[in-house]
Amino acid sequence: MRWRSRFGPAWRARRRQRASGCRDPGFLRTERSRGWSGSLPSPHDPWCRERTMPLPSPLLAAAPSAPPAAEPDAPRFQQNWVRAVAAFGEDLARGGYSSYTLRDYRTDVMRLGLYLDIAPESVGEEHLAQMEVFLAMEGLGQQARRRRTSAYRKFLDWRNGRLLRDPVAPRVLRASDVLPWCDRVLIGLVYLAGLRLVEIAVLEGRDLKRRKGVVTTRYGQRHVPLHPRMIGLLNELKTSGSLAPYAPLIPGPQGFPVNARTLHSRFHRLMHRVDCVGTKPEDLRRDAAIALAHMNTPDGLIKAFLCKDKGRITAPRKGRMVDLECLRDRIGKLPM
Incomplete structure (x- = not known):
């Protein structure tokens, strides 16, 4: 019969629980998910019954709960960018662009808005030149820079009304x-x-x-x-x-x-x-x-x-x- 030490994974899990003073019955299940493959402690163990006993329901009801953190309102320009990118994607979809191109263009244009930190109506050629310099300094490959620059140009053409054209x-x-x-x-x-x-x-x-x-x-x-x-x-x-x-x-x-x-x-x-x-x-x-x-x-x-x-x-x-x-x-x- 194989000899097994009593100072195994289960003993170490109980020791960590005792040191932390945790009363959560799911503590041992958490330890099991961390890689402990041994058996759970016996429910007849008095220390186990004491430490793993759930809190009474009145105490749970009376326990103070932290108020949910209020999410700060997004800045006005950020909301404008979300609406502008959504309308930009809808027009591209009507223009026959694939779903993968729409996904990449939406992501790139949204990054443009987060980087410039201005309203979408204020984007001009000087901002696109600034982004081209930034992309070159970021160390992106030539293909990635071309795709992002194409997305920026396409968004500027859409905003100026030059995107829609007759079939050629x-x-x-x-x-x-x-x-x-x-x-x-x-x-x-x-x-x-x-x-x-x-x-x-x-x-x-x-x-x-x-x-x-x-x-x-x-x-x-x-x-x-x-x-x-x-x-x-x-x-x-x-x-x-x-x-x-x-x-x-x-x-x-x-x-x-x-x-x-x-x-x-x-x-x-x-x-x-x-x-x-x-x-x-x-x-x-x-x-x-x-x-x-x-x-x-x-x-x-x-x-x-x-x-x-x-x-x-x-x-x-x-x-x-x-x-x-x-x-x-x-x-x-x-x-x-």
Whole structure:
């Protein structure tokens, strides 16, 4: 039989209780939660009965209770910031921004108000420059600084009434009819299929199923239905021999694959050619998200369409790929 010392965890727990003069019966349970795995003291122990006996109810009723601490009222400017951030988030939600972007923008703008300690109506360009210097001194990474600066700029544009704009994607799509086929495919995949440039850069001819009308993005792991305009364009490319199975869909000048950075520069030059300076790929994708939201599309399907579901199951799946066949009719109704 294993020898057990009487000066074990239970004895040490009683010793701490005796030294503290605690009458709480839950003291030993607290000690058990701290890692004591032994047995509770016997209720026949007179010291245990004396020390763990609960207080009579009259004494508990007569015991003075501390009044609840009154929470100080929040300053007036802080309440104004809360209301301003809530209205800012509502307008962004109507603008097609994802829930993750809304969460980050609300947090960053609220930090801006707590740091500046002024009313939201008083924020100006000089305060944003001050925050940029502060973020650089704080030691944040470049991506975090860009996101927070973007949130501050977006809030300033919203406050000055420059946030709401007309959809630019239909105008870009109509102006792209005079461009070469590679540029038309690029703009069409960004707007009509919701693809990111990093996904388009690795697309090959075999990823486009013309008969099924589906594009498979191996990088984003999803099947996206193609718009009838894109199907007609791909049929023309197949007839002319410009679409090869294992060749890059949008090749570089010498026929080799390009990376996402090169496609960003190419898209920037295209926007200059169609007289839409300053338009970004995310603007076209956001216009598609707004149009889908107006068709009462569930938020989870919109996130999957934009590849912003972050691996969560928000849309039907076929194996390991997200299958968006249920969006075919809605994608065919996107404004052009």
